[in-house]
């Protein structure tokens with residue numbers, strides 16, 4: 001089978017497509033024929049060596065965190081899924097390995113694919129969908145009539161965060177690039193601001209939750225946008241931010257919370273059900289596995305709306 005690996009940290013040119021044996025599932029594992037894999041900023045942060053502390057420095061390493069595919073076979077103790085089931089799933093974000101024709105996973109890493117989604121759409125759901133779910137429901141605990149600012153609202157997480165915040169009854173301000181204004185309105189945002197034309201730090205409005213998905217808004221800057229009892233969510237899980245959040249939250253009513261996304265089969269099922277109902281999954285561009293370097297080069301430049309996906313045929 002084909003698999004994307006790398007033997008040193010670097011830019012996308014370190015990625016290689018190699019041939020490997022198809023893995024055999026252990027007793028409690030499921031073998032999946034992968035159909036599509038989504039591209040995430042965490043991929044290039046990990047193969048770029050920015051997350052060595054968590055990923056380790058032993059090579060070769062593999063790429064690809066979330067995927068959709070078809071169950072091929074299961075170990076004797078893995079009974080939840082049968083051959084032919086269409087599923088989506090999430091691997092360890094620091095180990096990856098989904099960019100391959102086959103992957104073995106625990107049953108708890110997967111859920112049934114939404115019946116009305118393509119494999120490409122389903123692959124775009126796990127990591128960013130779970131991130132959005134955990135941000136909106138746990139970290140920010142968004143509720144009815146709360147004023148929520150989502151900075152970076154047309155990216156992978158943002159697309160879902162806007163829609164989930166609206167489902168919880170929030171009043172959502174989405175901050176996006178010029179190309180994303182119309183779409184953010186269509187996902188339900190009450191106010192849409194174009195960050196290329198407006199400096200959000202000059203807003204008069206104060207929010208119950210400020211969610212930064214761009215990694216460009218500091219807590220210090222965000223404080224000016226927060227009500228006296230409000231929460232700021234960052235996705236930058238650096239050790240220094242975690243320490244800062246601990247001490248800040250002891251003494252301040254303006255809380256700093258850090259996303260560390262947790263795998264959750266239950267969360268995947270919730271997302272799949274929402275997608276079957278009305279949660280929109282937005283695809284930017286699809287690539288073939290032979291275009292893996294081009295796919296990462298283009299996607300890492302930003303300015304895409306929704307998620308780009310690599311298709312395995």
Ligand SMILES: NC(=O)c1ccc[n+]([C@@H]2O[C@H](COP(=O)([O-])OP(=O)(O)OC[C@H]3O[C@@H](n4cnc5c(N)ncnc54)[C@H](OP(=O)(O)O)[C@@H]3O)[C@@H](O)[C@H]2O)c1
Pocket residue numbers: 040041042045127128131151152153154155156157158175176177178195213214215216235236237259260261302303304305306
């Ligand atoms: N800690 C965790 O557990 C965890 C889990 C998942 C993801 N993450 C991280 O979370 C971040 C967001 O993930 P994602 O998948 O949503 O990334 P993404 O798809 O790259 O989205 C980032 C968004 O930020 C926007 N942006 C860039 N500059 C901006 C600015 N100055 N003001 C406002 N918006 C701006 C981008 O818009 P343009 O297209 O206009 O540039 C884009 O829509 C990434 O850094 C990712 O690595 C962390």
